Every structure is written in C-alpha cells, then in structure tokens.
Amino acid sequence: MAMELYSNPEFPRQVWQPRTIVEAWQLKQQFAEQAVFVSGGTLLRTQWESGALLPPQHLISLESLPELHGIQSDQQETRIGSAVTLAACLRDLRTPALLKNACLNIAAPSIRNMGTLGGNIMSTVGDSLPALLATDARLVWFNGQNMITQTTAEWLQQRRAALLTKEPRLLLQIIVPRIAATDGFVDSFYEKLGRREAFCPSVVTIAGELHTDTENNIRSIRLAAGSAASMAMRLTDAEALLEGQQLSLRLIEYTHPLIKQQFNGGADAFASNEYRRQAAANMIAAALWSRISSQNR
Incomplete structure (x- = not known):
C-alpha cells in the first residue's frame, strides 16, 4: 500500500507516495477534499503561498507512478506522461514542435525543471492548452475503474460548463496525433x-x-x-x-x-x-x- 513519507510537528502535513494509480486513487477517495495530487507542485505552491488556496492536510505524490512518466512516439501519435516536466518536453526530440514551442514560453527555466505538463493542463489556463487544442490532442484519465480518453476541447468545454466543479479523475497521459499529409x-x-x-x-x-x-x-x-x-x-x-x-x-x-x-x-x-x-x-x-x-x- 502507499507509504506515508512525513508526519512531524515541523511539517504538519502528510505526504503519501503511492506505487500504483489504483493506490493513488484510493488515497484521494479516502481523504477527499483534504488531499490533492501533486507532482512538480510549482503552481500549487504559488497558490498556497499567495493565500489563493489553503494547503491540504494530505499530499499524494505522483512521482513513483510509471504510467505518468516517459514519452513514446510512432507514425500516428506521441504519448506524453502527465508527470513529464516541461523541461523534459523541451529536451526530447519526440515532443511535437507546437507543444515544444508552448513549453518554451511557460515560466522560467528553473520552474520548467519542476513543473509538469499535466500540472499546466490541470490549471485550466496553462499556456500548453492552446497548442494541445490546435493539435487535437487527447487526454487519458483514470476514474478509479477505467481509462477514459477525450479530446482536450471536450474536457475544457465540460470545465467551462461547470466552472466550480473540480476534476475528480487522475490525468495519466497526453496523446498528440500527427497529420498524415500525403501532399501539400x-x-x-x-x-x-x-x-x-x-x-x-x-x-x-x-x-x-x-x-x-x-x-x-x-x-x-x-x-x-x-x-x-x-x-x-x-x-x-x-x-x-x-x-x-x-x-x-x-x-x-x-x-x-x-x-x-x-x-x-x-x-x-x-x-x-x-x-x-x-x-x-x-x-x-x-x-x-x-x-x-x-x-x-
């Protein structure tokens, strides 16, 4: 089962490190609004420090989940784990050019070394989103039982329709298709x-x-x-x-x-x-x- 990393008076919050996406999901269901998923944590830390959000009692780290890491590419599409950092997207030759351009325009290099593509997406206003919309990228989610795939456009439409509703699912991957242009x-x-x-x-x-x-x-x-x-x-x-x-x-x-x-x-x-x-x-x-x-x- 997941392992509790910290619990002491100097750090009154508990950080959990699940080994599977099922464990991560179970922890979120157990602690509900008292817990958040975190990987790079750059945006969350800014929100906590500014007072825009209250820090939760439980942090569920996504660092050890293999499904959320790595970049794979073939002739049809490129798959990027949601916990891949923006800097890693910039370095990897398999990252689609439009998305790479977007990552280059997000924050400072030190933030890109920690901030993740998934975190930028989950903010709902990240600079990667126009690029993902323009490439008709798809998002792969885990809802506790199944993997669900939907376009970035569909997801944003749902969020706009219910602006106060938090995303209950766990973002696993981003899939960017390639245009097969035989001419032109x-x-x-x-x-x-x-x-x-x-x-x-x-x-x-x-x-x-x-x-x-x-x-x-x-x-x-x-x-x-x-x-x-x-x-x-x-x-x-x-x-x-x-x-x-x-x-x-x-x-x-x-x-x-x-x-x-x-x-x-x-x-x-x-x-x-x-x-x-x-x-x-x-x-x-x-x-x-x-x-x-x-x-x-």
Missing part, C-alpha cells in the same frame, strides 16, 4: 502575448495548425486561443469559414471579426476582455497572413 504542407504557429518580455502570465496565447495543398487551399485547420484569465478554446467559427477555402488576404479579413466575436479572453486587473479579443484576432490574422507572404517570396 502542414504548418503550425504559436504566439504568446505577455505583460512583459518573458516568464509572465499570458494576456493572450494563440496557436494554430493547418494543412494546405499545393494551391494554398486549406484542407483542414484548427485555431485556438486562451489567456491567464480564461480557459483556452477552439475558434470553430473561424475554422468553418477557412476550411476548404484558398488562403488569401480577403479571407483573413473576413475571419478577423469571427475570432473577435467568438473568443472569450476573460478580464483581470491587467487587461479587459475586449482588449484580449482584439489581440487574439490580430495575432491569428497576422500568423495566417505570414503564411501567404512567405509563399510569395
């Missing part, structure tokens, strides 16, 4: 707008992945945007307009207001929702325009 081109983009040059919460983060043929017709496209003040989302209205069309400046002009209308960037003390909507539309339009410009050189 597969391209992607990712950009983060922060309040300062680096290592800061996102004002707006955008990502996209598109498959075009040799005539610059869009075979498929996924666009996503998010911010530190709102959960990331797929921009399906803009996708529907673009798919099947030849990428052009006029088409991008029609797309801009759709992005601004659909995206909800949230608001905080640093930026309004209107500003975030405008910024997301501008950034995606510029990214699409650059694809036209580069092909005409």
Whole structure:
C-alpha cells in the first residue's frame, strides 16, 4: 500500500507516495477534499503561498507512478506522461514542435525543471492548452475503474460548463496525433502575448495548425486561443469559414471579426476582455497572413 513519507510537528502535513494509480486513487477517495495530487507542485505552491488556496492536510505524490512518466512516439501519435516536466518536453526530440514551442514560453527555466505538463493542463489556463487544442490532442484519465480518453476541447468545454466543479479523475497521459499529409504542407504557429518580455502570465496565447495543398487551399485547420484569465478554446467559427477555402488576404479579413466575436479572453486587473479579443484576432490574422507572404517570396 502507499507509504506515508512525513508526519512531524515541523511539517504538519502528510505526504503519501503511492506505487500504483489504483493506490493513488484510493488515497484521494479516502481523504477527499483534504488531499490533492501533486507532482512538480510549482503552481500549487504559488497558490498556497499567495493565500489563493489553503494547503491540504494530505499530499499524494505522483512521482513513483510509471504510467505518468516517459514519452513514446510512432507514425500516428506521441504519448506524453502527465508527470513529464516541461523541461523534459523541451529536451526530447519526440515532443511535437507546437507543444515544444508552448513549453518554451511557460515560466522560467528553473520552474520548467519542476513543473509538469499535466500540472499546466490541470490549471485550466496553462499556456500548453492552446497548442494541445490546435493539435487535437487527447487526454487519458483514470476514474478509479477505467481509462477514459477525450479530446482536450471536450474536457475544457465540460470545465467551462461547470466552472466550480473540480476534476475528480487522475490525468495519466497526453496523446498528440500527427497529420498524415500525403501532399501539400502542414504548418503550425504559436504566439504568446505577455505583460512583459518573458516568464509572465499570458494576456493572450494563440496557436494554430493547418494543412494546405499545393494551391494554398486549406484542407483542414484548427485555431485556438486562451489567456491567464480564461480557459483556452477552439475558434470553430473561424475554422468553418477557412476550411476548404484558398488562403488569401480577403479571407483573413473576413475571419478577423469571427475570432473577435467568438473568443472569450476573460478580464483581470491587467487587461479587459475586449482588449484580449482584439489581440487574439490580430495575432491569428497576422500568423495566417505570414503564411501567404512567405509563399510569395
């Protein structure tokens, strides 16, 4: 069974180290709201120190669970354990390029050495999420009995529908599929707008992945945007307009207001929702325009 690591007056909380995902699940059911899963713990520690959350009495460490570690890749997909650190994602050649770009824009190197991809996802506002939405990544969960797989978009939709509901399941893996482009081109983009040059919460983060043929017709496209003040989302209205069309400046002009209308960037003390909507539309339009410009050189 799981092993209790600490219990003394100097550290009044108990840290458990389960050896299997079943043990981890059983501990969470036993202690319920008095316990949290933890791996890198960078975001949780920040929330505890700031007073945004009260530290729980029990920490369930995920460090010893093999299912949550490692990166595997084949011709169809890449599987990344939820406890893989952001720094490990950056170092590994198997990490998809769009996700690697996202990891590079998350926090400082010292935080990336500890923070995990799963932790960034579970925050629901992590900068990895637009990249995962743009690549149609799937999340693998354990609910105590079965493994459940759903797209990142489906999960975020569920969280938005019940914003106060905490995720009861344990995130095991992230699966990023590959586009099998037999002809044409597969391209992607990712950009983060922060309040300062680096290592800061996102004002707006955008990502996209598109498959075009040799005539610059869009075979498929996924666009996503998010911010530190709102959960990331797929921009399906803009996708529907673009798919099947030849990428052009006029088409991008029609797309801009759709992005601004659909995206909800949230608001905080640093930026309004209107500003975030405008910024997301501008950034995606510029990214699409650059694809036209580069092909005409």
